[in-house]
Amino acid sequence: MRQDHTVAYLEGKAKEVRKTLLTMIHDAKSGHPGGSLSSADLMAALYFDELNIDPRNPKWEDRDRFVLSKGHACPVIYSCLALCGFFPYEIIHTLRKEGSILQGHPDMKRCPGIDISTGSLGQGLAVAVGMAIAAKRDAKSYRVFSIIGDGESDEGEIWEALNTASKYHLDNLVVILDNNGLQNDNSCAVVMPLGDMRAKFEAFGCKTFEIDGHDMKQITDTFAAIRSNREGEKPFAIVAHTVKGKGVSFMENVVAWHGMAPDDEQYARAMKEVEGGR
Amino acid sequence: MVGVREGRATREAYGEAILDLGRKDKRIYVVDCDIGKSCKTIPFFKELPEQEVNVGIAEQNACGIAAGLATCGKIPFVTTYAVFGSMRMLEMIRQEVCYPHLNVKIACSHGGFTPANDGASHQCVEDIGVLRTIPNMTVVAPADFDSAKALVKAAAVYDGPVYLRFTRDAAPSVYTSTDSFVIGKAVCLNKGTDITIISSGDVLFKAVLAAQELEAQGISVNLLDMHTVKPLDVAAVEDAMNTTKGIVTVEDHNIINGLGSAVAEVVAERGGFRLKRIGIMDQFGESAPYERLLEMNGITTGEIVREARSFLD
Numbered sequence: 001m002r003q004d005h006t007v008a009y010l011e012g013k014a015k016e017v018r019k020t021l022l023t024m025i026h027d028a029k030s031g032h033p034g035g036s037l038s039s040a041d042l043m044a045a046l047y048f049d050e051l052n053i054d055p056r057n058p059k060w061e062d063r064d065r066f067v068l069s070k071g072h073a074c075p076v077i078y079s080c081l082a083l084c085g086f087f088p089y090e091i092i093h094t095l096r097k098e099g100s101i102l103q104g105h106p107d108m109k110r111c112p113g114i115d116i117s118t119g120s121l122g123q124g125l126a127v128a129v130g131m132a133i134a135a136k137r138d139a140k141s142y143r144v145f146s147i148i149g150d151g152e153s154d155e156g157e158i159w160e161a162l163n164t165a166s167k168y169h170l171d172n173l174v175v176i177l178d179n180n181g182l183q184n185d186n187s188c189a190v191v192m193p194l195g196d197m198r199a200k201f202e203a204f205g206c207k208t209f210e211i212d213g214h215d216m217k218q219i220t221d222t223f224a225a226i227r228s229n230r231e232g233e234k235p236f237a238i239v240a241h242t243v244k245g246k247g248v249s250f251m252e253n254v255v256a257w258h259g260m261a262p263d264d265e266q267y268a269r270a271m272k273e274v275e276g277g278r
Numbered sequence: 279m280v281g282v283r284e285g286r287a288t289r290e291a292y293g294e295a296i297l298d299l300g301r302k303d304k305r306i307y308v309v310d311c312d313i314g315k316s317c318k319t320i321p322f323f324k325e326l327p328e329q330e331v332n333v334g335i336a337e338q339n340a341c342g343i344a345a346g347l348a349t350c351g352k353i354p355f356v357t358t359y360a361v362f363g364s365m366r367m368l369e370m371i372r373q374e375v376c377y378p379h380l381n382v383k384i385a386c387s388h389g390g391f392t393p394a395n396d397g398a399s400h401q402c403v404e405d406i407g408v409l410r411t412i413p414n415m416t417v418v419a420p421a422d423f424d425s426a427k428a429l430v431k432a433a434a435v436y437d438g439p440v441y442l443r444f445t446r447d448a449a450p451s452v453y454t455s456t457d458s459f460v461i462g463k464a465v466c467l468n469k470g471t472d473i474t475i476i477s478s479g480d481v482l483f484k485a486v487l488a489a490q491e492l493e494a495q496g497i498s499v500n501l502l503d504m505h506t507v508k509p510l511d512v513a514a515v516e517d518a519m520n521t522t523k524g525i526v527t528v529e530d531h532n533i534i535n536g537l538g539s540a541v542a543e544v545v546a547e548r549g550g551f552r553l554k555r556i557g558i559m560d561q562f563g564e565s566a567p568y569e570r571l572l573e574m575n576g577i578t579t580g581e582i583v584r585e586a587r588s589f590l591d
Contacts, residue, residue: 065349108349108378116349120373126339127374130331130346130354137328138350157370160339168331 003049007216013083014044014216018247018274020079020092026267028096031104034257036076038180038213038242039147045219046145047080055085058112064142065115065131069124069158070149070178071105072259077114078102086113122155124148125175129161132173132235143172151183154192159204162235166205169233174226175206177237178213180244182255198239206237213240247274279490279501280467282483285451288444289387291426293318296355296385299434300326306434307354309344311337316446317357317387337362341370341382348380353434359393360386360443364405375439376414383433384409389419389443390530391563391571392480396446398562401571407535409441410508416461417508419443419479419537424453429505432461443479447568450483452503464511470498473586474518477528478504478537481577485528488582495583497590507537515544524552524589528582530572533557554585 005013017040025031047053052064068077075095082089087101094100101110105119115131118124128146135142148158165173183191194200201208209225211218219240226236244258245251248270251262262270300306300322308319310332323330331347333340337358344354356363363386375382386405393400410417418433418440420426426444433440440461452467459465464476468489477485482503489499500522502514518525525545527538538555545553558575572578 061351116345116374117378118373120369123338123342123370123374126342126370127346127349129339130343130348131350132346133331133343134347134350134352157336157338157342160333160336161342163336164331164333164339164343 005049007220010044010048010220011216013048014041015274016083017044017076017079019271020082021075022262022267022270022274024075024078024092024095025261027093029261030096031075031261032072032259033075033251033262034182034244035070035073035149035178035180037246037248037251038244039073039076039178040246041214041216042147042176042178042219042240043076043080045216045223047084049220050223051145052142055113058086062140062142065128065144067116067124067128067144067146068106068118069146070121070152071118071124074106077106081111081113121149121152122157125158126161128173129165129170132165132170133168135172136168136170143174145174145176147176147178150177150179150181150188150194150197153177153194162204162206165235170235171230171233173235175235175237177239178242179239180242182244182253182258184258186255201237201239205234207232207234208237208239210239211241213242214246249273279493280452280486282450282452282486285449286423287446287448288420288423288426289318289446291423292385292387292430292442292444293321295427295430297322297325299431300329304329305351305353307331307347307352309333309340309354309356311335311340311358311362313358319357337367338370341367342374344382345374345380348382353381353383355383355385357385359388359400360402360405361388361400364402364408364441368408371439372412376412379414379438381437383440383442385430385442385444387444388446390480391568392445392447394447394568394571395565397565401563403532403558403563405441405443406507406531406537407539410535410540414439415508416440416506418461418506420505421479421482421503422449422451422453424451424455424457425459425505428457428459429461432459436461445480449480452482452486459505462506462509462511464514465503465505466501467503468499468501470500471521472498472523473589474500474502474522474525475528475582475586476502476504476518476525476537476541478507479530481528481530481572484577484579485582487579488586491579491583492586497586504537507540510540510544512544515541519545519548519551524554526582526585527553527555528577529557530577531557532560534560552589556581556585
């Protein structure tokens with residue numbers, strides 16, 4: 001169920017999420033730490049506070065839905081699900097291994113708590129829009145949250161989905177942009193500059209907020225504002241400015257950590273930094 | 279032997295069937311892509327607007343939205359033309375529908391050469407091959423109005439992704455409204471012992487006409503409507519191999535990877551049997567009459583008869 005935790009509590013959870021995802025990726029010897037770490041604070045706020053979900057009943061019909069459109073950041077959602085108790089915590093050590101429920105990209109058929117399989121970029125938001133339309137048509141009160149990447153916003157389907165969200169007045173949809181500024185090959189500014197994303201979301205008909213995606217108070221205040229502000233009949237967008245690799249100094253803002261696992265020494269250092277809060 | 283009579287376009291059968299389904303079951307949704315008029319879903323939208331979503335000219339998005347609806351218990355039919363439904367949204371079908379095995383149907387008009395004068399951009403000669411390659415996908419090509427109606431209804435109660443291919447123009451009728459169809463099970467339209475003709479979709483009538491001619495010549499024809507190209511009715515193909523001397527396949531699709539290829543896979547693995555495939559000769563069409571386009575590719579009654587007779591030499 002939805003919680004009402006303190007900022008300090010959620011900051012503690014975000015630390016656990018970071019440690020868990022680093023452990024998973026280190027054990028798997030592959031995975032995507034950069035974009036997992038950049039969204040860790042947003043995800044902690046969602047899974048330990050905002051989302052109306054029940055780990056004992058992952059298919060509960062009236063639950064809030066969550067779509068990780070940037071599916072390669074799945075270590076962050078697996079960490080949240082493990083810490084919430086959707087599956088035994090020890091399973092985190094099986095990431096990317098044969099037979100695991102924790103596939104290299106999220107698989108809804110295998111992993112409890114995954115509402116849609118993702119991994120091919122740009123596709124998740126349209127699915128979230130479909131879920132939000134279903135909720136509206138069924139007069140259900142559940143909401144749909146989706147985290148999208150700035151890199152995957154190169155894809156046209158993201159914008160097609162926003163058009164539809166706006167057309168159908170989906171005020172039960174919250175799109176969160178993990179705006180970490182880096183993509184696979186280089187910075188977004190070099191690969192494909194997208195300009196003023198806040199202005200773009202607004203132009204596509206979203207009620208838009210712009211926040212520091214690592215400031216837990218700003219995150220929870222924004223979620224609270226959205227919760228009490230649905231009469232506008234507009235979908236919500238949050239441009240969350242984040243740092244790729246956030247929380248591990250040598251990973252921060254380094255393109256190479258998009259899809260690389262830390263070795264033993266790097267892992268030990270990373271865990272220490274996250275624990276110490278640097 | 280069945281007869282061939284004047285018929286209606288199978289896209290019209292889809293329009294009628296989906297409206298019937300939607301009235302009875304509120305889980306049935308149509309996801310339109312601004313061609314509801316051509317795909318005959320306007321009556322559905324007018325009567326059941328709460329079960330329709332029109333995303334505009336944005337097929338990739340349409341597929342994603344259908345997947346989202348399906349996760350919430352709906353049975354969405356994404357409605358567009360075969361070219362867009364099989365290729366513009368292909369990777370979305372793979373990732374968000376087939377991989378998670380969601381209950382989404384892709385219902386497409388303008389299959390094969392049926393949009394004849396629209397030209398090659400709108401004629402779809404690749405859809406069946408492209409979609410039968412994706413795990414978890416079921417591929418259905420009804421032949422005429424009555425079978426299309428029945429197969430749309432069968433698809434609605436079939437759990438999982440289904441691709442349905444309809445015609446733009448009138449397709450000659452072979453069936454009546456009392457005939458029944460099971461997805462994955464071929465219909466035997468004539469029992470015979472000399473040769474087998476297997477067809478599906480809008481050119482089935484050509485196979486029927488050829489079978490009639492062959493029977494008139496004293497040749498006994500085993501005639502199968504393989505309306506479901508995937509999963510193929512392997513038992514029906516094996517039975518044909520056990521009881522007749524050769525198989526001719528006939529399709530309005532590229533000769534590569536369609537019905538003929540699916541049958542060839544079964545025949546080749548067992549070996550020692552004769553097969554001839556008739557289909558589009560790996561080339562694009564052009565703006566021309568439907569019959570002319572088929573002729574340019576040897577998809578004619580005469581050619582079917584000639585190939586069938588060659589097995590008896």
